[in-house]
Amino acid sequence: MEKNLPIQIESKTLYKTLATVALPIALQSLIASSLNLVDAVMVGSLGEVELAAVGLSNQLFFVHWGVMFGFASGSSAFMAQFWGKGDLQSIRKVTGFAVTLCVGVSMFFFIPGMFFPEHILRLFTNIPQAVDLGKDFIRIASVCFLTISITVPFTAALRVTHQTKIPLKISAIALSTNTFLNYLFIFGNWGAPALGVEGAAIATAISRLLELSLVLYVVFIRKNILAGKAHEFIGWHKPLVFKVLITGIPVMINETMWSLGMATYNAAYGRMGVTEFAAIQASNTINTLFIYAIFSLGDALIILVGQRLGRGEMEYAFALAKRLLKIGVYIGIFSGGLLILSSHWILKLFNFTPLGLHYAMLIVGIYGIFMPLKVYNGLNIVGTFRCGGDTHFAMCVEVGAVWLIGVPMVFLGALVFHLPIYFVVLMAQSEELIKNVICVKRFCSRKWVKNLVHDI
Structure with a gap:
């Protein structure tokens, strides 16, 4: 009996596909994280207290983004496999279901953000100045909870259907708008009032509303391939809803608990002092600039590998995922070095002591x-495991590592032993070491290699 020959993936074709799919996603992610960097630099120029206030306020938005990204990511696995089958009608149904669920969940963020922002901030810090400055930021920017709940699922659908340049262009417009409005309202330029932290919130809210308007315009007014009648987005049948929920809810829980874990880290950091938290806020903003761009390869992995799984090409899907993970690690090594080398110049933009x-x-x-290790783990959890519907296992690994290892280490270091902030951050990285061992074993087991849509 002959052994199966190894799958050969033609490098030129792969890199061309990545340039078409992954590069625009990476640029969009870079723009999105640049928006946060612009906010942080502009607000940070006012002082460390202002930077800390906005950073703490953004924890609620960070958790919300995790929830939205989680369900959209879980839904993307189905969209990608349906795209592999050429089933556009089912992609519309999954998109409509994702939007409906995301809007419903977002109300649980919008209501407390609009009416009880000071209570939320007190969960993260005991610094009175940060609570006083941050409560108005949350109240004004709370409209973003509703806009993002629609833009994220539609962006996922555009990406899956290989229309990655559309979200890229829209994000570029949103970034430009946010930067210009920050310049007006934070500092009071061109006759506008100098509103400081509140000005940053107004700029963010307007740019997110513009982003939503552009997405809806492109899809429905310009008659994109995703456009359809209302019943095409809401005419769900039970097998589809059941499978999307079974796959998507663990991803939503995963991202929610991970985001809450990161917010809990910041709750500990926020009790170490204004200077310490300002340093964390700036460092995380810069790190995110690199991480989001790299993790766009995870979105590409879901799209490209998911299409192969939808066609039943299991061996090719496994080989392709293995190749993409290898590329991801190399990018992680390069980006980690670039992050360290560039940090000195970027951090000088902030008004630090x-x-x-x-x-x-x-x-x-x-x-x-730690970036190469983080990238490998992230691409497995966000990419390979999700594209095959292995979301329950991914959830257990991510949530377990954060809450059973990372959170206890951070609280011990910060609030029990009162260690320096950088040493506490080092302790938090222990979760990545444990995740790496588990992720390598699971990937090699091939238990994640599944076709999700063959019987829908």
Whole structure:
């Protein structure tokens, strides 16, 4: 009996496909994280207290984004496999279901954000100035909870159907608008009132509303291939709903609990002092600039590998995922080095005290060293496991690592042993070491290689 020959993936074709699919997603992610960097730099120029206030306020938005991204990511696995089958009608149904669920969930963020922002902030910090400055930011920007709940699922659908340049262009317009409005309303330029932190919230809210308007315009007014009548988005049948929920809810729980874990980290950091939290906020913003761009390869992995799984090409899907993971690790090594080398110049944009700059430099250095490991783990959890519907296992690994390892280590270091902030950040990275061992074993087992749509 002959052994199966190894699958050969033609490099030129793969890189061309990645340039078409992954590169626009990476650029969009870079623009999205640049929006946060622009906000942080502009607000940070006002002082460390203002930077800390916006950073703490953004924790609620960060958790919400995790929930939206989670369900959209779980839905993308189905969209990708339906795209592989050429079933556009089912993609519309999955998109409509994702939007409906995301809008419903977002109300649980919008209501407390609009009416009880100070209570939310007190969960993350005991610094009175940060609560006072941050409550108005949350209240004004709370409209973003509703806009994002629609733009994220539609963006996922555009990406899956290989229309990645559309979200890229829309994000570029949103970034430009946000930056210009920040310039007007934070500092009071061109006759506008100088509103400081509130000005940043107004700029963010307007740019998100514009982003939603452009997405809806492109899809429905310009008659995109995703456009359809209302019943095509809401005419769900039970097998589809059941499978999407079974796959998507673990991803939503995964991203929600991960986001809450990161917010819990920040709740501990926020009790270490204004300087310490400002250093964390700036470091995380810079790190995110790199991480989001790299993790766009995870979205590409869901799309490209998911299409193969939808066609029943299991061996090719496994080989392709293995190749993409390898590329991801190389990119992680390069990006980690670039992060460390560029951090000195980027951090000088912030209005830090010498101690705050020292803390931030050390934290960014730790992030750079651990980046290849973080990228490998992330691409497995966000990419390979999800595209095959292995979302329950991915959820257990991610949530377990954060809450059973990361959170206890951060609270012990920050609030029990009162260690320096950079050492606490180093302790938090222990979760990545454990995840790596588990992810390697699961990937090699091939238990994630599944066709989700063959019987729908």
